[in-house]
Amino acid sequence: MSPLHEMSISARSGIGLFSSSVQVLLIFSVVLSVASAGCSTARIKKQGRGLDAILTQPTPPEPASVMAEKQSDAPVQASDEALSGSSDGEAAEENRVPVGSITIEHNELVEKWIRYFSEKDRERFQRFLDRGAQYREVVENILEENGLPKELYFLAMIESGYRSEATSIAKAAGVWQFIPATGRRYGLQVDHYADERRDPIRATEAAVKYLTDLYNVFGSWHLAMAAYNAGEYRIVGAVVRGKSRDFWKLAEKKVLPAETLNYVPKFLAAMTIGRDLEKFGFDESGSERYPDLEAVEVPAPVRLSDIAKAVGIPFSELKRVNPHLPRDMTPPGATSYEIWLPENLAKNSATVESIRSALASKKIHGLRRVAATAEASRYHRVRAGENLGRIARKYRMSVSYLKRLNGLNSNRVISGQTLRVAAKSYHPKPVKSARGLASGSSKAKKIRYRVRPGDNLTAIARRFGTSVEELKRMNSMKRNHVLAGQTIRVPSRL
Secondary structure (H helix, E strand, C coil): CCCCCCCCCCCCCCCCCCCHHHHHHHHHHHHHHHCCCCCCCCCCCCCCCCCHHHHCCCCCCCCCCHHHCCCCCCCECCCCCCCCCCCCCCCCCCCCCCECCCCCCCCHHHHHHHHHHHHHCHHHHHHHHHHHHHHHHHHHHHHHHCCCCHHHHHHHHHHHCCCCCCECCCCCECCCCECHHHHHHCCCCECCCCEHHHCHHHHHHHHHHHHHHHHHHHCCHHHHHHHHHHCHHHHHHHHHHHCCCCHHHHHHCCCCCHHHHHHHHHHHHHHHHHHCCCCCCCCCCCCCCCCCEEEEEEECCCEHHHHHHHHCCCHHHHHHHCCCCCCCECCCCCCEEEEEEEHHHHCCHHHHHHHHHHHHCCCCCCCCCCCCHHHHHCEEECCCCCCHHHHHHHCCCCHHHHHHHHCCCCCCCCCCCEEECCCCECCCCCCCHHHCCCCCCCCCCEEEEECCCCCCHHHHHHHCCCCHHHHHHHCCCCCCCCCCCCEEEEECCC
């Protein structure tokens, strides 16, 4: 694809995913090949064929010492808080995937895409920024809370332009452009009644897990992103043929697919522009603010129009925040299903019960039932011998994120306890000062918050359970003035 061609939506992201066992077997197959140096190399089959594409090779690949080569992104260990293990079920120290910052290369390809986005395709790139801005806070926080670089926010931007309705010719869909098999493997419901690839928050959680898997395999963000675009098997094949784990060396040797050759430079260009919007003449100030939402369980199957009436909001608004329900009803796979509702309504238990009661008589009968895969994947029942570290690893998330999802103050869990493993809200919740994480606590973990149009320090402080003075101290600010699009540090909500 020509570097000056319009930015295309990837049609192959997420093909042939890695479960933990697949990662081990893939790496093991490559390690075996070191002992087989000199053997003829079999061509790796096209991605998306499953683990058999590697295990059925007549001879193993021949990268020699390629896979032991120093990784180009030089990642550093990013561990979560140390968690002491004990017989009472407290989490042991978490084996976090080592991640590092994403290296920006200022080469000819990257510069060409910077010029393209900032000059020739300027209006469309501004639309991408505007659409993405409403999701930016939640996407970056989910990435950071799970130990991944927040800059991966721009990966979804080049995948879909942050259009939840985006669909490729290969049937990849949603903000993160997952194909159906990818979405299902990472816990998303994809069927006739629900396509959670189009739910920005659920899809972001799935993307975090997939990207974690890819980084575990390749040890390089450039190669992990290349695999996200082309499929991991094609990138393993490129590494084998090119005898390098450096993306740019593989590009020079012309062993990468044409689209992938431009995919990583496009990401780096978008990331470069996004880091300094003013320099390139862009802004996010005109972006519409996405509403604060909470996941609420309602009867299924019922029509969204009936839910809108029971809740007292326009159908269009309910549909807007639940873009993953193409039939305008909750799926018939279970007796209930979680949808997104305005936070102010969802927090009122009496209102929620009233809504459920009103909808009980509105259930649709006679529909073919489908497997309720998504609902089951949002919870985990603790088994004997499990701790938070083990559970977090299973769901490819950090212990701190798992604790926040469940409102846990300690690391102790007990057998039979049910834990939530999927987000319940779109936006951060205030931190309670009683837990020692609000103003004045030097041990409080901090996250980044992008100031929205209409925000001021007072509103931001109230939202995060701190004070204006504490926000000013954290950000070395002398005045109370903040600008839309500005990034400031705020207390994390653990």
